[in-house]
Each structure stands twice: as structure tokens, then as C-alpha cells.
Amino acid sequence: MKSELSRNGTNHYENVACPFCGILCDDLDIGPSGDGLKVLKNGCSKSVAGFERPLSEPKPQVDGKDVSLDEAINAAARLIKESRLPIFGGLGTDVDGVRAAIALAEKGGGVVDHALSEAQYRNxxxxxxxxxxxxxxxxxxxxxxxxxxxxxxxxxxxxxxxxxxxxxxxxxxxxxxxxxxxxxxxxxxxxxxxxxxxxxxxxxxxxxxxxxxxxxxxxxxxxxxxxxxxxxxxxxxxxxxxxxxxxxxxxxxxxxxxxxxxxxxxxxxxxxxxxxxxxxxxxxxxxxxxxxLGGNDGATSAGAVCSWQSGYPLRISFASGKPDYDPERYSATKLLAAKEADLLLWLSSFSNEIAPPETDATLIFLGAPGIKSPRTPKVYIPIGTPGVDHAGTMVRVDNVVSLPLRRLRESKLPSAANVLEKIEAAL
Ligand code: SF4
Known part of the structure; x- marks a missing residue:
């Protein structure tokens, strides 16, 4: 086995890190297949489903109608500005994506929580x-x-x-x-x-x-x-x-x-x-x-970034202008069920295994193509998957190493971090 990540002249990547579950195996071989990718070695059902998801580049939407990325970003920023208490949830993304979500929550005065926090809080x-x-x-x-x-x-x-x-x-x-x-x-x-x-x-x-x-x-x-x-x-x-x-x-x-x-x-x-x-x-x-173990859908990265950025793990609120930590009060599910929060920005770039809680709050959905929203969101912005459509970094489930993720295919899909930074700038 070659000791470092490499790409030969036929777009064949070796020693690829896989972002589709928390253990981040770093020994996969990935090759091209039509417009997409094929797992050639050391795959599993989850990694095949993730890497081989067909490449599609849908347009952003507002109220179900195609719009430009700038229009979708401006609509999202307007909704966050008008919101009483926005939640930045899901957080199925990489280190940069979580960093950008926290920065946006800070500026927008909202709550940050990961889809798998309920499980993570058992730890x-x-x-x-x-x-x-x-x-x-x-x-x-x-x-x-x-x-x-x-x-x-x-x-x-x-x-x-x-x-x-x-x-x-x-x-x-x-x-x-x-x-x-x-x-x-x-x-x-x-x-x-x-x-x-x-x-x-x-x-x-x-x-x-x-x-x-x-x-x-x-x-x-x-x-x-x-x-x-x-x-x-x-x-x-x-x-x-x-x-x-x-x-x-x-x-x-x-x-x-x-x-x-x-x-x-x-x-x-x-x-x-x-x-x-x-x-x-x-x-x-x-x-x-x-x-x-666990830590799928970026949960370990979300917990780590939130801790080093704010001093607290997930479930923090920036509504008062500074990080306020309360793991019971700032559960996204509870805030939505109690109608304390009126907007949910949901972020999911890895799998359909996480889904937003049932809510009638305004939904802004940032998802990789193929990841389904349970209902037509007010704003939909397609994003890339870290380690497939763009480079990134993720924290492994044992919290001792962060692994670099490579961009493996030509894709116009923006990263979650890129979209969130633009929304923050438009606020
Ligand atoms: S999904 Fe998990 S177990 Fe499967 S290859 Fe990726 S990191 Fe390894």
C-alpha cells in the first residue's frame, strides 16, 4: 500500500479518507465512473452509497422555484434577520462548515445543535x-x-x-x-x-x-x-x-x-x-x-469545533450576544416543539440518516443533492459533500486525529462553509 494519498494519471485516488461514518477509514481507493465516482477498494455499504451518489447540480430554490445562488442567499439572510430565534441544526458537515455555522449563529443570534446531540449527550x-x-x-x-x-x-x-x-x-x-x-x-x-x-x-x-x-x-x-x-x-x-x-x-x-x-x-x-x-x-x-463510537454525520467534528470555538459542547445559544450553554434548554427538537424557535436552518451533506425534526417553523435546507428534505423548504441551497465535491477536514470519532478530505470530482456545488459565510455577509 502506498503511504500517502495519491492520484495517478487516470483519476484514481488511493488512501482516500471516507467521511460517511465517524471512524473515517483512510485506506479507500476511488476511481472515476462516468460523471461520478466508484469505490474500487476497501469500501462498505455506507461509503459506496456516499461516494457513488450520482453527481447532480440542482438550482437553489425559494418557495420551490429555481433562483440564483445570490437570490437564495439573500432570502435566507432576510429570514434569519426577521426570525425571533433561529436554530442552526443538523450540522452534517466538516470542520469548516461547523465553524461557519457557529459564526452565523453568533451574528444571527441563534442556537447551535447537531442532529445527533441527544445521543452525544449520553457521553x-x-x-x-x-x-x-x-x-x-x-x-x-x-x-x-x-x-x-x-x-x-x-x-x-x-x-x-x-x-x-x-x-x-x-x-x-x-x-x-x-x-x-x-x-x-x-x-x-x-x-x-x-x-x-x-x-x-x-x-x-x-x-x-x-x-x-x-x-x-x-x-x-x-x-x-x-x-x-x-x-x-x-x-x-x-x-x-x-x-x-x-x-x-x-x-x-x-x-x-x-x-x-x-x-x-x-x-x-x-x-x-x-x-x-x-x-x-x-x-x-x-x-x-x-x-x-458513533460520531456519524459529522457529529464528532461538530462537538469538537463547538467546544473550541465557544468553550462549550453543542446546544449553545447566542441569542444574548454571547455563548449561553444549556444542554436541556437549547435542544433544537425541544425548542421547535415548544415553538420557542421560529426558524430552522438545517445542514446535511453526508446521508439521509439525519432529518430535521417535524416542525412548522420556517425551513432553510442546505443539503447535498440526493439528501431529502421532509417538506418543501422556504429556501433550498444545494451544497457539496466534503471529501467528494470539495476538500475539508473532519475529526475522527476517538477525537485524537483530524483527517484531511480531498476533492475527488469536478463539481460546481459550493461547500456549506462557503454558503454560510455568504449568508453571514448578507445579514
Ligand atoms: S462508511 Fe465508515 S466504515 Fe465504511 S468506509 Fe467509510 S469510514 Fe469506513
């Missing part, structure tokens, strides 16, 4: 309240001998995660790395990608997702020598949980993986907290870490 609350010990994709790939997947559909969210991080045959630190045990702690989780020479045992523990915290808390107690009464723990035979604890204690580098979007039940942040506290405590006697 943020724990990080803010009690902290955690997390590893990175690279550390896990090279060091772990035990993976526990906690109630999360990792394969659906990140189709190449197991291939790249768990089933990799080589390790940076050994020519003959030890086999790995993979424990699926949850009901009906897709195990189909866990195979190959590196995999030793695959263990299934069919725990209900909302009882995983109970299991982790019981293991914390047992690990400290506490007595747990009863034959079952969280509805599972006690021996199964004792066996899991024994595997954790024996591991030379254990990793518990979860993805916040999968933990969609009430108070799921308490599950993340139970995982984090177990990891901290088992670390006193063996090496262990958490690994949070």
Missing part, C-alpha cells in the same frame, strides 16, 4: 460529571486482547470497524499477536464481521440493553469483594457475569465499546457512566479502557 454528561478512561482506534487495534461490545450495533453504524480494529491480523507490537476474545453483551447484535485468524472466542451474553448498567455495577461490586445475592444478575445466570468479570481481570488490555446512538433508552447516560466507572476501577489491577 457528554458522563465526561462532564465524572470523567472516563478512553482509548483510541489505533491503541485498541494494536493492543487489545479482549473486546466487549456493550449493547451497540457497531456493524450497522460502522461497517468496517471490526475488519479494521478487531480482526486485523497484524499488530504494531508483535509479529505473532495473541488471539482476541470478543464478547457481545446485548441482544441480537450483528456478529457477522467478527472472523479470521486473529479471533479466538466469540462470546454472546444476551443482556437487555437497559440492564447493562446493572451488570457493570454488579461486576464492580464483585471486583471489590462485595457479595451479590440471588442466582441471576440482570436476568442472566450469575455464573455468566462471574465469567465475564474473570475474563476482564485476566485480560492484558480490555476494551469496552459502545455507540451512544444505539443506547436509545431512558437515562442511557447511566449505562455509559457504569461502563466508565467499571473501566476506572478494573484499571487498578489490569489494563482496561472504554472506546465510544
Amino acid at each position: 457528554f454528561r458522563v465526561l462532564q460529571n465524572s470523567g472516563w478512561v478512553l482509548t483510541t482506534l489505533t491503541e485498541a487495534r494494536n493492543r487489545a486482547d479482549l473486546f466487549i461490545v456493550a449493547g451497540s450495533e457497531i456493524h450497522k453504524l460502522h461497517p468496517r470497524f471490526f475488519e479494521r480494529v478487531v480482526c486485523n491480523e497484524a499488530s504494531m507490537f508483535s509479529d505473532n499477536p495473541a488471539k482476541r476474545t470478543v464478547v457481545f453483551l446485548g441482544e441480537g447484535l450483528d456478529q457477522s464481521a467478527v472472523s479470521g485468524k486473529r479471533i479466538g472466542e466469540v462470546v454472546t451474553i444476551p443482556a437487555k440493553a437497559d440492564r447493562i448498567a446493572e451488570i457493570l455495577d454488579a461486576m464492580r461490586a464483585m471486583n471489590k469483594g462485595g457479595k451479590i445475592s440471588g442466582d441471576t444478575i440482570a436476568g442472566l445466570p450469575r455464573g455468566v457475569i462471574e465469567d465475564l468479570l474473570a475474563r476482564c481481570k485476566a485480560a492484558s488490555y480490555g476494551v469496552i465499546i459502545w455507540a451512544p446512538p444505539s443506547l436509545s433508552f431512558a437515562n442511557a447516560d447511566l449505562t455509559v457512566q457504569a461502563i466508565s466507572e467499571f473501566v476506572k476501577e478494573i484499571n487498578l489491577t489490569s489494563r482496561f479502557a472504554g472506546l465510544s
